[in-house]
Amino acid sequence: MAISPRYTREIPHRYRLEAQQFECGAVTLPNRYICPDNCCKKSKKITLKGKGKILTYTIIYIASDQYTRATPFAVAVIETEEGARLTAQVVDCNFDDLKIGAKVELIFRKIMEEGASGIINYGYKAILV
Amino acid sequence: MVGIVGYGAYVPAFRIKASTIADQWGDDIVAIERGLLMKEKTVPGKDEDTITISVAAAKNAVKRAGIDPQKIGAVYIGSESHPYAVKPSGTVLVDALGIGPNVHVADFEFACKAGSEAMFVAYSHVKSGNMDYAMGIGSDTSQGAPGDALEYSASAGGAAFIFGKDNVIAEVLHTYSYTSDTADFWRREYQHYPRHGGRFTGEPAYFKHILGCGKTLLEKSKMKASDFAYAVFHMPNGKFPLKAGEILGFKKEQMEQGWLVNIMGNTYSGSSPTGLTAILDVIKPGEKVFMVSFGSGAGSDGFIFKATPRITQVQNKAPKTRDMLNGKKIYLDYGKYAAFRRKIKFLE
Numbered sequence: 001m002a003i004s005p006r007y008t009r010e011i012p013h014r015y016r017l018e019a020q021q022f023e024c025g026a027v028t029l030p031n032r033y034i035c036p037d038n039c040c041k042k043s044k045k046i047t048l049k050g051k052g053k054i055l056t057y058t059i060i061y062i063a064s065d066q067y068t069r070a071t072p073f074a075v076a077v078i079e080t081e082e083g084a085r086l087t088a089q090v091v092d093c094n095f096d097d098l099k100i101g102a103k104v105e106l107i108f109r110k111i112m113e114e115g116a117s118g119i120i121n122y123g124y125k126a127i128l129v
Numbered sequence: 130m131v132g133i134v135g136y137g138a139y140v141p142a143f144r145i146k147a148s149t150i151a152d153q154w155g156d157d158i159v160a161i162e163r164g165l166l167m168k169e170k171t172v173p174g175k176d177e178d179t180i181t182i183s184v185a186a187a188k189n190a191v192k193r194a195g196i197d198p199q200k201i202g203a204v205y206i207g208s209e210s211h212p213y214a215v216k217p218s219g220t221v222l223v224d225a226l227g228i229g230p231n232v233h234v235a236d237f238e239f240a241c242k243a244g245s246e247a248m249f250v251a252y253s254h255v256k257s258g259n260m261d262y263a264m265g266i267g268s269d270t271s272q273g274a275p276g277d278a279l280e281y282s283a284s285a286g287g288a289a290f291i292f293g294k295d296n297v298i299a300e301v302l303h304t305y306s307y308t309s310d311t312a313d314f315w316r317r318e319y320q321h322y323p324r325h326g327g328r329f330t331g332e333p334a335y336f337k338h339i340l341g342c343g344k345t346l347l348e349k350s351k352m353k354a355s356d357f358a359y360a361v362f363h364m365p366n367g368k369f370p371l372k373a374g375e376i377l378g379f380k381k382e383q384m385e386q387g388w389l390v391n392i393m394g395n396t397y398s399g400s401s402p403t404g405l406t407a408i409l410d411v412i413k414p415g416e417k418v419f420m421v422s423f424g425s426g427a428g429s430d431g432f433i434f435k436a437t438p439r440i441t442q443v444q445n446k447a448p449k450t451r452d453m454l455n456g457k458k459i460y461l462d463y464g465k466y467a468a469f470r471r472k473i474k475f476l477e
Contacts, residue, residue, distance in 0.1 A: 003168055011224050015221075016226075016227055056229065059309070070175055076446075091174060092142040092143075092457065092459065094459070107185065108184045108185065108225050109176040109177065110176040120212055122221055125176065
């Protein structure tokens, strides 16, 4: 479970899709120390447009405690137009409409609540377009 | 010239039909539909709240305004369903849109008129020269107690308006507010559902304030109902706004475009603001809009807008309100609706 300081630190990528582009061209979200191919460490900040496609997906019926009220829900690995690969829930859809290759758009939604009295975590999810 | 430079709306994809609610409680759906003129309403997804709805509407407003979000000097969200009792909704929004940190942020609350209140203050900032741009938002995920008449109307949605001086799409010609202490509808701290005064919410509350505001706004502007292409009033149900408009001299044709309540429900702070967005989606340059909100407690804010030639350049830059309402719909049965709206007790 996230805690308030960590949540606050992650706001740039969770709220605004601020990613990094390494010298080799690889784009990653969230940020990391070294590129996925372990070839370079230098990167610049880019903001993702929030459009992409589903590479693969699954339906979660039994989730960890903080997501039990959200079940069943779809989770997909999404590749954005910039080439970043990220994991996100796909919401507001009938599961029958989910397809590998389907186009999605990233939107701003509530991710989870830290219990009845904790903070509310917001971030990106995806919808089919 | 000061006015709206960008606007946007958002409504969730989920719906519940009035007939589904009537079936649950054994109500007469024919009488309900005839009395309230309501067919269905929007329902927020499990992961949607006033903040996410405000963010979605505000992003559409920025798209239409075509401005750097950093130039927005104030953000006000009006709602009766802010997710936190203590912690602002607006701070999440400014970070999500890349506004600030040089920005003034506040959350407003005034039952169903908190949105127009936010618009009023945002407009006043720009008019006074305090800042170049300010954003006012009305957004809600309103609640009605199980079995209460409010369950047919309490829905979810919102609208955002960026006010500025340059590239105005709808000039603000006049404003007026009318307020008195009237206990027609309220929710005490720690209470999950609001309470209301039944019939007392009608003549002494809704109509007194809407008509009090509307009549003075017409007098002040030296205009008459026939001078306007469109009119929109707060929509707690289908009947009230049509009746209030008729008393003020407006014809049904002037009110139809902004009258969303039969397929959207009452989005509370987002009600008349969302209706205004549906009008701005189709309005032609030079046409005028008459808008009066209402918030229990009670008060009304009135605005007169005039579309500029620029309006046609921005209408297609973001999703249109009626397209969203008539687009993707996922219907819920009452059981799912009760779970979505946390009307049943879960293990915490």
